[in-house]
Amino acid sequence: xxxxxxxxxxxxxxxxxxxxxxxxxxxxxxxxxxxxxxxxxxxxxxxxxxxxxxxxxxxxxxxxxxxxxxxxxxxxxxxxxxxxxxxxxxxxxxxxxxxxxxxxxxxxxxxxxxxxxxxxxxxxxxxxxxxxxxxxxxxxxxxxxxxxxxxxxxxxxxxxxxxxxxxxxxxxxxxxxxxxxxxxxxxxxxxxxxxxxxxxxxxxxxxxxxxxxxxxxxxxxxxxxxxxxxxxxxxxxxxxxxxxxxxxxxxxxxxxxxxxxxxxxxxxxxxxxxxxxxxxxxxxxxx
Numbered sequence: 001x002x003x004x005x006x007x008x009x010x011x012x013x014x015x016x017x018x019x020x021x022x023x024x025x026x027x028x029x030x031x032x033x034x035x036x037x038x039x040x041x042x043x044x045x046x047x048x049x050x051x052x053x054x055x056x057x058x059x060x061x062x063x064x065x066x067x068x069x070x071x072x073x074x075x076x077x078x079x080x081x082x083x084x085x086x087x088x089x090x091x092x093x094x095x096x097x098x099x100x101x102x103x104x105x106x107x108x109x110x111x112x113x114x115x116x117x118x119x120x121x122x123x124x125x126x127x128x129x130x131x132x133x134x135x136x137x138x139x140x141x142x143x144x145x146x147x148x149x150x151x152x153x154x155x156x157x158x159x160x161x162x163x164x165x166x167x168x169x170x171x172x173x174x175x176x177x178x179x180x181x182x183x184x185x186x187x188x189x190x191x192x193x194x195x196x197x198x199x200x201x202x203x204x205x206x207x208x209x210x211x212x213x214x215x216x217x218x219x220x221x222x223x224x225x226x227x228x229x230x231x232x233x234x235x236x237x238x239x240x241x242x243x244x245x246x247x248x249x250x251x252x253x254x255x256x257x258x259x260x261x262x263x264x265x266x267x268x269x270x271x272x273x274x275x276x277x278x279x280x281x282x283x284x285x286x287x
Contacts, residue, residue: 113166134179177232181225220251
């Protein structure tokens with residue numbers, strides 16, 4: 001007999017999602033899939049009046065999830081997610097004026113991609129560089145001290161994965177056709193709001209001290225540029241990608257994991273990313 005929390009999570013999923021979860025043979029992977037799918041719905045509902053169990057998703061030909069046209073017009077929300085190890089991240093972008101979508105007929109979601117990557121000590125990074133990295137990226141990496149090159153490799157890999165997910169074509173788009181430029185990077189930090197802080201903000205009479213205790217900061221790198229190689233982009237891709245106003249968010253979760261978010265949301269959306277673990281999800285559900 002499933003425990004009450006599991007039953008509550010199952011009640012949030014659609015029939016097709018339930019079928020996908022049930023097809024997973026490993027109990028550990030099945031439970032993780034259930035938690036992730038439920039968490040996406042719960043966090044999306046924090047940005048809309050749509051209830052968690054009412055969200056409906058569509059999938060691109062490369063498997064990227066998005067809201068149905070009707071729900072995107074209503075909420076103005078685009079999202080993307082990534083999970084690696086014990087980390088799960090969802091990036092959510094909300095159009096500043098979603099009401100305009102209903103009358104405009106424009107159902108194109110924001111290009112938004114998120115990725116978490118773990119630094120792997122055994123990966124032969126130099127065997128991969130020439131096949132997947134641009135000349136600019138290779139040059140900048142090789143100019144670093146050897147002790148820093150592995151970290152830059154996985155930093156770039158997270159960034160490239162986030163862009164591929166944002167663009168939506170998968171590996172049909174050459175990884176060498178775009179480059180992330182670190183020449184003007186500066187160290188910074190990003191505020192990470194934990195569950196406790198989010199709850200405090202929506203509850204009256206909470207003290208400032210309590211709120212500050214639940215705010216954490218992640219080290220980030222600002223000023224990462226994104227360039228395109230016209231010779232490696234087709235005419236349609238060149239037109240669609242080079243004209244976008246891209247925004248890059250990059251940072252470190254710890255010494256082993258880093259995250260990257262790439263989007264074309266500059267100036268037209270409000271957005272945030274959330275990192276939530278299993279314990280916090282149980283608290284959100286009032287267990």
